[in-house]
Amino acid sequence: MRLCIWILSSQAAEQSSFGLDLQGFQSWLTANGVKGIGTNDSKIALYTTESGERGLMCTKDVAEGEQLLNVPLRLGIVDQAPEELGDDLLEVSRLAVQLLQERSLGESSQRYPWLQVLPEEVPSLYGCFPENLYNALQGSVAECDLSKARQRAATEYAKIKDTQTIGDATEADFRWAISVVHSRAFSVPGKQGDDDISINMLMPLVDMLNHRGKECSFLLSDESEAEDNVRWDIVRPERSQTGDWEMAVSATKAIEAGEDAWLSYSTEPGSQFLLHYGFVPNRSQFEEVILFESIFEAVDWVLASCAPEGLPKDDAQRKECISRALEAAEEAAETAGDCPQHVDIQDKASLVKFSAGSRLDDRLFAALTSLSGGGSKGQCF
Numbered sequence: 503m504r505l506c507i508w509i510l511s512s513q514a515a516e517q518s519s520f521g522l523d524l525q526g527f528q529s530w531l532t533a534n535g536v537k538g539i540g541t542n543d544s545k546i547a548l549y550t551t552e553s554g555e556r557g558l559m560c561t562k563d564v565a566e567g568e569q570l571l572n573v574p575l576r577l578g579i580v581d582q583a584p585e586e587l588g589d590d591l592l593e594v595s596r597l598a599v600q601l602l603q604e605r606s607l608g609e610s611s612q613r614y615p616w617l618q619v620l621p622e623e624v625p626s627l628y629g630c631f632p633e634n635l636y637n638a639l640q641g642s643v644a645e646c647d648l649s650k651a652r653q654r655a656a657t658e659y660a661k662i663k664d665t666q667t668i669g670d671a672t673e674a675d676f677r678w679a680i681s682v683v684h685s686r687a688f689s690v691p692g693k694q695g696d697d698d699i700s701i702n703m704l705m706p707l708v709d710m711l712n713h714r715g716k717e718c719s720f721l722l723s724d725e726s727e728a729e730d731n732v733r734w735d736i737v738r739p740e741r742s743q744t745g746d747w748e749m750a751v752s753a754t755k756a757i758e759a760g761e762d763a764w765l766s767y768s769t770e771p772g773s774q775f776l777l778h779y780g781f782v783p784n785r786s787q788f789e790e791v792i793l794f795e796s797i798f799e800a801v802d803w804v805l806a807s808c809a810p811e812g813l814p815k816d817d818a819q820r821k822e823c824i825s826r827a828l829e830a831a832e833e834a835a836e837t838a839g840d841c842p843q844h845v846d847i848q849d850k851a852s853l854v855k856f857s858a859g860s861r862l863d864d865r866l867f868a869a870l871t872s873l874s875g876g877g878s879k880g881q882c883f
């Protein structure tokens with residue numbers, strides 16, 4: 503059963519604790535200048551189910567392009583990169599520290615009603631998953647991602663545990679904050695001088711939107727459709743509804759009353775969604791399988807398992823073939839800069855992937871082609 507918070511009469515709310523925190527949260531939002539929710543003409547509402555799932559749904563028909571929510575940025579926690587944290591911490595850890603600092607204020611925090619509705623445990627692989635599920639993951643990509651993430655958090659915690667920045671917060675508290683940041687934060691592209699930067703922030707209410715992304719029409723298909731129906735934008739005070747810097751949520755297509763509002767979180771593959779959000783998107787266009795940890799490893803594997811017969815036996819000539827193959831891969835990565843759906847430019851030097859839509863990493867293709875040319879003419883393997 504779904505319960506829409508706007509439907510709750512105060513009497514019903516007194517009788518049931520179901521949704522009470524959310525009602526307090528909504529009152530805090532409206533009292534602090536958030537527009538689009540909690541009034542008779544609002545078109546969107548918070549809901550909660552008996553099993554505790556929450557989200558936002560449209561309560562009236564919405565036209566494409568219509569603005570639904572306006573949330574002043576001052577209500578959120580925006581990574582200010584506090585001086586005392588230095589440059590040494592990862593962005594995600596900086597925001598986690600600021601979340602812990604805010605939480606340590608308890609009821610005196612101006613954001614208390616929002617902090618009250620953050621999940622006590624994030625239901626993700628990184629946050630908290632049943633132990634038997636962890637066991638079932640032995641040897642999988644997800645398990646490998648999880649152990650890297652845990653290791654990273656431990657290293658980050660070691661950097662701050664003896665500083666005054668997080669008071670008496672424990673490593674478990676720090677891991678909680680990291681899991682909240684990973685599952686709820688927004689990254690806003692910006693500029694610092696000539697440098698491209700991203701500013702991470704936690705933003706109340708917008709963080710209640712659930713995910714739907716680009717779904718392939720069928721397995722390994724190139725055709726996909728965007729299943730999300732809202733987007734967020736940062737709006738300057740002179741153009742905003744609230745008179746402040748704000749995050750505005752608007753409809754990217756017409757939405758009927760009763761439908762959920764869906765936001766596309768990211769273009770990460772399923773293993774990352776499982777790690778940080780605790781679910782795997784349906785037929786995601788961004789699904790991929792990691793074939794090798796690096797292009798070097800790929801070439802090594804090819805040579806060890808199925809090297810073309812004509813490849814020179816002589817060590818020096820063989821090395822030359824290999825370095826030509828690596829150069830070809832590098833060139834392919836450069837060219838792929840114009841065609842980011844094939845190879846993510848940031849992955850140039852790292853993972854070799856096979857992606858949804860039957861897309862094979864261009865570098866691997868180039869390296870294999872070069873190696874096959876290193877054997878007798880026209881040889882394929």
Ligand SMILES: C[S@@+](CC[C@H](N)C(=O)[O-])C[C@H]1O[C@@H](n2cnc3c(N)ncnc32)[C@H](O)[C@@H]1O
Nearest residue numbers: 555556557685686709710711712713779780781
């Ligand atoms: C940004 S929060 C969204 C609000 C969240 N439902 C809540 O109750 O606080 C992200 C979390 O919502 C849940 N979620 C979002 N989209 C989902 C989906 N398509 N399927 C399953 N769970 C989803 C996951 O638990 C995820 O970690």
